[in-house]
Amino acid sequence: MAPKNLEYLHKLPRTKKWKKNISNGQKALGDKHWSKKPEVREKFRLSHLGKKLTPFSEIHKQNMSKAKSGKNNPAWKGGVSSERRRIWVTVPYKNFRIEVFERDKWICQSCLKVGGTLEVHHIKSWKNFPNERLNVSNGITLCEDCHIIANRIQRKYEQP
Ligand SMILES: [Zn+2]
Numbered sequence: 001m002a003p004k005n006l007e008y009l010h011k012l013p014r015t016k017k018w019k020k021n022i023s024n025g026q027k028a029l030g031d032k033h034w035s036k037k038p039e040v041r042e043k044f045r046l047s048h049l050g051k052k053l054t055p056f057s058e059i060h061k062q063n064m065s066k067a068k069s070g071k072n073n074p075a076w077k078g079g080v081s082s083e084r085r086r087i088w089v090t091v092p093y094k095n096f097r098i099e100v101f102e103r104d105k106w107i108c109q110s111c112l113k114v115g116g117t118l119e120v121h122h123i124k125s126w127k128n129f130p131n132e133r134l135n136v137s138n139g140i141t142l143c144e145d146c147h148i149i150a151n152r153i154q155r156k157y158e159q160p
Pocket of ligand 1: 108109110111112113142143144145146147
């Protein structure tokens with residue numbers, strides 16, 4: 001459980017002035033910040049070097065050979081991500097995206113933000129509905145943030 005004073009801190013309203021104070025404080029620190037000190041940087045550098053030079057333990061070696069890539073890996077899911085990437089670069093998929101964007105006037109259909117990074121969300125998921133992947137009426141324009149939320153909600157409600 002978080003200490004009481006931390007809880008209190010999280011409950012404080014984040015006023016503009018307070019935020020400004022924080023950022024000013026960080027700016028004022030500048031090169032005096034501990035991570036900017038040369039001796040600290042050198043320590044970091046050495047500790048990272050040290051990590052690379054440490055010989056692999058036997059257990060680590062066993063784990064590495066178990067963690068085979070691709071189809072030898074028991075966690076292999078049929079190459080979904082590489083398949084997805086392959087389809088994303090095709091002309092039909094690019095056209096599908098543009099059609100969805102144009103229908104939605106390049107506006108996030110959730111928060112109505114214009115511009116920024118827009119993505120096409122598949123209402124019926126990419127994974128479970130392969131036949132709906134290029135169906136414009138299954139696509140909806142969302143901004144990056146809303147897309148993350150939409151995917152989270154989708155995973156929760158759409159059973160594979
Ligand atoms: Zn949005």
